Amino acid sequence: MACCSGQTSTPLEKFSRSLPDDPDVSPMLCPMYTVTVDVLLKMTSAEPHEDLKARGDLVVFSDEMGRAVFVSHQWLSKNHPDPDFKQTRILQDAVRRLMIGRGSVSLDPITEGVVRSAKPIPMQAFVTEKLFFWYDYFSCPQRESETLQANAINSIPAYIARCSFFFALCPVVDCPFEAKVLTPVTWSSRGWCRLERAARELSRDSSWILIQNATSVEVVGTALSFPSLSVGEGDFAIDADRQKLAKVMRRILVQKLYHCLRVGDLPGFRRHFNLQTVHLRGLEIEPVEGFLPSCDDSPSDPVDEFLHQNGLRKINKADSAGWRPLHYAALAGNVEVLRGLLEKRADVNGRTAKDEPQLGFPLWMSALDLTAFFKHHKAMQFLLSARANLHGGLLPTLQHAAIANNAEGVRLLCAAGGKPLTENPLGSSSLHAAATFGGTAALHELVVHGRPVATDLSLALFQATNFRGGAATVQRLIDLRADVDFQMDMGCLPRLGRLLFATKSLQHKLGWSTVLATGAYHMHGSTPLMQAIRSAQYEAAATLIAAGARLDLRNSRNWTARDFASGQWIPDFLKSGLEGNPVECKRVSGLALEDGYVHLEF
Structure with missing residues (x-):
């Protein structure tokens, strides 16, 4: 029994009603310098902040002026983001196409396929009000004092929160003088890009727009359609930046939690409160333990404290989102709470009753599915020891591990009897799922345990090229003798x-x-x-x-x-x-x- 269970409202619900507004936990330490869409489209080279400012081309954005766009991108060289104007020209072409004002920006295929409530963005949204673009080389001081530049960088979450749109500019760009090729895969590996993406996905509007070229523009509406990875495990040119971002990332999370409480989105609060262990992975900073004083009834009982801080009452009752306490505990990978819930008769194989659009999960997810996706290996081992079912939902648990590129999870599930080549109702196996999402480490384990035949490998190659497999996955499958000329039947x-x-x-x-x-x-x-x-x-x-x-x-x-x-x-x-x-x-x-x-x- 949870503490305070006899009350009509939980302490968390009472606390949420006492919040008048979102606390300003992501301060803006530097003005939000932007360029208008007209200035952007007339550019023929990418010039630094100081040159644009001296010419009067920078505008300090405020909400009454129109709509702001945050542009996340990779630098093509160490000293200049776009020396040959390759990337910015693609941005210009995409913006011109968006400003036609007719039709819609399509949802990415995964979001369209699994999230029924998701909607494309009408192109009319880009012409109803004037657009102002934030782009780091234009908007952050480059040659002025390091303090001014640091203030602008630390203000990035605040800038993103004020932007109506978030563009991830990720064309495939050949950089021969730098001996590298930039792709969406490399963008998603960069620690700074991960922070920008996390700030967007934890803001009030979590969707963002992926730009690969002027004609390949799509709305990424769910985390599953472009699996996110933690900021702390990203690549940093300067390793000290990793820890600099720890407090920034924690502030972003706290602001999201306060916002969910203020608007009464308790399921959203529970998701992000328990996913702190994932969001902060690789960063030396502790998560928020809760917003309420400890439960008075049984302060030493981890289950009662878990229910208390999450605003939950009954062990086996689903909330309005169709999720039970065991599912939220699985998000955190908290073995102590999972054990306590099972001791109090929680159903280890209980399934979610509704889909989860923000995370991209279908209905009928189990606690084991969630721990496999979020790489909570100790929690996986515990649930497997408690005889959690490997099947039963829309997807086998192995497919969730494959999508997340969770090689250790694949090993655990195969050792427990998981079948690597079992297909879901649409005809896709875990091997195909790993290839689709570029999960090369998971793919390796699935090949070792499943011993796929040539047809399996060729179909996996097709799936990799159909979505986000990338060059590394394609080459691995070619090495395994997948047919490069396979034709889909x-x-x-x-x-x-x-x-x-x-x-x-x-x-x-x-x-x-x-x-x-x-x-x-x-x-x-x-x-x-x-x-x-x-x-x-x-x-x-x-x-x-x-x-x-x-x-x-x-x-x-x-x-x-x-x-x-x-x-x-x-x-x-x-x-x-x-x-x-x-x-x-x-x-x-x-x-x-x-x-x-x-x-x-x-």
């Missing part, structure tokens, strides 16, 4: 999978050209190379061409790989490869694979 999918893609293909024919619908329309007979170009994974396309992928094959719509490239921006190395010269593709593929790629033998 939709007739091999189970009935539910065929029905889904047939429905989306029909929507495309009727003019609803979302990313998912377009992919479904062209899928039958498509090759990995076609899919890599369609999904703007140009470094993966280069890897396929370097491996000898054929250029003359056609899908069921009579399209070749060149047809998929027509009408969209593609880098020069890929243009050359599609014209039959693979030399530049081989060079770029080598650069894309250089970081962390290890040849595997089986």
Whole structure:
């Protein structure tokens, strides 16, 4: 029994009603300098803050002026973000397209497929009010005092909170003089980019826009569609920056928790309160233990204290989001609380009754599913020892581990009897899930334990190029002898999978050209190379061409790989490869694979 259980309102609910407004825990220490959309579109080079300021091109943004856009991006060199204006030109082209004002920015395919309540962003939203762009090289002092620059950097969460839109500018850019290739994968690995993304996803509007080129622009509406990783485990050019961001990240979380309480979103509060262990992983800082004084009834009972701080009462009762206490304890990976809940008769195999749009989870998630996805290995071992079921939801638990690239979780589940090649109702296995999300470490474990045949590997290669597999996953599968010229046969999918893609293909024919619908329309007979170009994974396309992928094959719509490239921006190395010269593709593929790629033998 939870403490205070006889009251009509929990102490947490009373506390939430006492909050008049969101506390200002993310202060703005430096003015929010921006450029107007007109100035941005006239640029022919990326100039530093001081030059723009001297010319009068910078504007200190305030809400009554219009809408602000935060641009997150990678620097193409150590001393300049975009020396050849490659990346900024793509931003300009994408903005021009958005400002046409007709149609919508499509949801990413995962969000469209699993989150029924998610909506695309009407392009009209980009023209109703004037746009102001925050971009670090323009907006943060570059040559002035280090204190001013530090204040601007520490104000980034406050800037993001004031922005109506968040753009992740992630084109595939070849940087030959730096001997690197920048991609969405490298953007997601950067510690500073992870902080910017976390600040957006923990703000009032968690969705953001991924820009890979002017025609590949999509709304990322759920964490599952572009799996997020902790800021503390990101890559930092200066390692000391990792700990500098610890307090910043904690402030972002505290602000999110206060906001959830103030607006009465108790399920949202419970999610983020218990996910602190994930958000702060790799940072030397303690999470918030709670907003309430300890429970008076049983201060030494971890379960009662857990229920008290989460505003929960009964062990097996779901809240308004359809989640039970065991599910929230699983988010935190708290073995002590999990053990206590099971001792008090919580159902180890209880499932969530509703989907969770913000996290991208379908309904019927178990506590084991959640611990596998969030890499809580001790909690996984405990739940497995308590005979948690490996199946039963929409996806086997192994698939959640595969999506999260949780290699240790895959090992634990396979040792407990998990089947690596078991398919979900749509015909996708854990191997395919790992490939789809670029989970190379999980893929390795699944290959070791599952011993897939050539068809499994070829389909995994197709899935990798269909979404976010990246060059490393593509090369691993090629090394394992996946067929680079595999052509997708939709007739091999189970009935539910065929029905889904047939429905989306029909929507495309009727003019609803979302990313998912377009992919479904062209899928039958498509090759990995076609899919890599369609999904703007140009470094993966280069890897396929370097491996000898054929250029003359056609899908069921009579399209070749060149047809998929027509009408969209593609880098020069890929243009050359599609014209039959693979030399530049081989060079770029080598650069894309250089970081962390290890040849595997089986």
